[in-house]
Amino acid sequence: MNRLLQLFLFVSLCLCGSSLLAQRGQRAAGPAAPPPPAPRWPDGRINLGADPGATGVWEVTPTAVPLMRPDVAADFGLFAADTREPTDPFLAAKPKLSQVPFQPWARALFADRVQHRREPYTRCKPSPGARQVATAYGTQFLDVPELKRFYILETGGAHSFRTIFMDGRAHPSKLSPSYRGHSVGHWEGDTLVVDTVGFNEGAWIDNLGPPTTEKLHMIERFTRTDFSTIRYEITIDDPGAYTAAWKSGFYMRWVPGVESFEFICQDNNKASDLMVGDGTLVVDAPPFVP
Amino acid sequence: MFLAVIMLFLAPLAPHHAVAAKFDPTKVSTLRGTVTSVDWRNPHVHVLMNVQQGVRTVNWAVELESALDLERSGWNRDSLKPGEALTVQGPVARDGSMQIWGNSVVLANTGQKVLAMSAEAIAALKPVTNNKPAAPTPRWPGGQPRLGPVPGETGYWARPNSTMLVENGVKVEADANGLLKNIADAAKVAPFQRWARDVFEYRQRSFLKDDPMFLRCLPPGAVRQFQMPYGNQFVEDRTFGRIFVMAGGGNHDWHFIYVDGRAQRGDLRGNDDNPLYYGHARGKWEGDTLVVDTKGLNEKFWFSNGGLPHTEQLHLVERFTRTDMNTLKYEVTIDDPGAYTRPWSASWTLQWVAGEELPTYYCQDNRP
Numbered sequence: 001m002n003r004l005l006q007l008f009l010f011v012s013l014c015l016c017g018s019s020l021l022a023q024r025g026q027r028a029a030g031p032a033a034p035p036p037p038a039p040r041w042p043d044g045r046i047n048l049g050a051d052p053g054a055t056g057v058w059e060v061t062p063t064a065v066p067l068m069r070p071d072v073a074a075d076f077g078l079f080a081a082d083t084r085e086p087t088d089p090f091l092a093a094k095p096k097l098s099q100v101p102f103q104p105w106a107r108a109l110f111a112d113r114v115q116h117r118r119e120p121y122t123r124c125k126p127s128p129g130a131r132q133v134a135t136a137y138g139t140q141f142l143d144v145p146e147l148k149r150f151y152i153l154e155t156g157g158a159h160s161f162r163t164i165f166m167d168g169r170a171h172p173s174k175l176s177p178s179y180r181g182h183s184v185g186h187w188e189g190d191t192l193v194v195d196t197v198g199f200n201e202g203a204w205i206d207n208l209g210p211p212t213t214e215k216l217h218m219i220e221r222f223t224r225t226d227f228s229t230i231r232y233e234i235t236i237d238d239p240g241a242y243t244a245a246w247k248s249g250f251y252m253r254w255v256p257g258v259e260s261f262e263f264i265c266q267d268n269n270k271a272s273d274l275m276v277g278d279g280t281l282v283v284d285a286p287p288f289v290p
Numbered sequence: 291m292f293l294a295v296i297m298l299f300l301a302p303l304a305p306h307h308a309v310a311a312k313f314d315p316t317k318v319s320t321l322r323g324t325v326t327s328v329d330w331r332n333p334h335v336h337v338l339m340n341v342q343q344g345v346r347t348v349n350w351a352v353e354l355e356s357a358l359d360l361e362r363s364g365w366n367r368d369s370l371k372p373g374e375a376l377t378v379q380g381p382v383a384r385d386g387s388m389q390i391w392g393n394s395v396v397l398a399n400t401g402q403k404v405l406a407m408s409a410e411a412i413a414a415l416k417p418v419t420n421n422k423p424a425a426p427t428p429r430w431p432g433g434q435p436r437l438g439p440v441p442g443e444t445g446y447w448a449r450p451n452s453t454m455l456v457e458n459g460v461k462v463e464a465d466a467n468g469l470l471k472n473i474a475d476a477a478k479v480a481p482f483q484r485w486a487r488d489v490f491e492y493r494q495r496s497f498l499k500d501d502p503m504f505l506r507c508l509p510p511g512a513v514r515q516f517q518m519p520y521g522n523q524f525v526e527d528r529t530f531g532r533i534f535v536m537a538g539g540g541n542h543d544w545h546f547i548y549v550d551g552r553a554q555r556g557d558l559r560g561n562d563d564n565p566l567y568y569g570h571a572r573g574k575w576e577g578d579t580l581v582v583d584t585k586g587l588n589e590k591f592w593f594s595n596g597g598l599p600h601t602e603q604l605h606l607v608e609r610f611t612r613t614d615m616n617t618l619k620y621e622v623t624i625d626d627p628g629a630y631t632r633p634w635s636a637s638w639t640l641q642w643v644a645g646e647e648l649p650t651y652y653c654q655d656n657r658p
Binding site for chain 1: 357361366438439441506507508509525527529530534536541542543544545546566567568590647650652654655
């Protein structure tokens, strides 16, 4: 089979799995009854996970993942684009593509990425920021106040994790650039605020790939507004790629009764030739197996 | 001198693959060239350089240790710049491609050796001998041993004192990748069935070149995860009856050991049709020991350095005992009637790396 078609199918499978789970969650929540309030720990802090004894994961509808809205459907190339104007003011505040303050090179690279669709995620790379919390098969939060740490774990994608230091420490002055950077967090009322720096340039912050540089400073805000919903807000402050800081966000939906499972991207990946490079694809692959 | 050089790469520290899996220690070459680029990524840093060979200019890839190990040695991606002239010595690739293992990388104009691992970085991967008595085992308020740090501190488990599965009581020598010093020892390592011994010997004789962790960045999987140089961290999520096991190296992935009393059966997507790399791990505490029963493993990974085979019938019982602050005793019983003639056991210890964060290493980094 054509390799690009294989890759496309793989991506589609990931997205379909994700959307099926999301639909199940919506049904479970019921269309009419408002969801119960966000659960809290005995000390009053918001619980971003399941109630003790229960299970569940957070899902994001695939078309909600891009951090910008299309002005016209063609803006997103092959990617399913939702051009309807949202009635929800939070979603309506998501910038349209024309409103994202790209520097010219970043706009050109973004257009190329939309056209060619080679998201690192599909080749098992760990994704940062919005893409990590919107991975297929759901996201979990692990709150460990005793160790003053918070973990974000994704089931799909790279099946990896991010550590958020909650002990008030600063970012190290010297950081080796990495996919997920260095995250510190704190609570502002009922909102978990996560501040991250130290990114490399190889990671895409969403599934379309608005370019970012090592200057990226990302602020994420997680607010569980009711039992079934997290409002995820992200600020992208990257003077290397944008002329101004910009904001976006989406809703994460609770899917109750679901547990994470072992997902090995390298095993299930239908694009293994992209993983190791067989020399026939036009990718920036080294001509050897490292 | 020549022998000493060979010994150096037969006893490599490479966390990703045995050097001899890819490079031929009997074909050592010296190349002089000019740096064209530096690819500073795990699992191996590569320096690309142009070498004048007759009338042709050939671009060679010089393979080095991991970015993580080189950073621990004080180097970074700017340590070498395009245009600098180098002399590189090391074994060349077995497949004839333009690749050389950088046993020594020397700046031509100053004679300075660069991008080598420091003594400290090498020592960081090995068990530390310390005669001072360790602090006692840290415990939860109820008295159960803690597998992680105490509040206010940090650390992780690494530095295994054995990096290959060898049956308890058997004495064989192997390097960090599980390559036997003496291939005649192969049959002693475990009570292999005949086919399994032949597979093991084949993998050894081919310098572990077919290792799925090397070829495709597949996870180390059950048992082998505790032989890895970049260690593991346990976070006991007692509210939900599960232990979160995080890998520093490999794919920097995670899995849960469930200690909530659930039955040993398939999870969602981990059933008989879809056996796993880490399996279904079910734990319970017996006194001060966490006993973990694991089934549901696939055959697509090597469950030990050195390439011991196993089948989907593999059933593991692992025992974790934190005997003091700094020591985690790991004992495993291997029951696999598909590959071994009887159940057998192996054990080693892991050391607590106090005050340090779990490394962040992604095998898949240096992939297109």
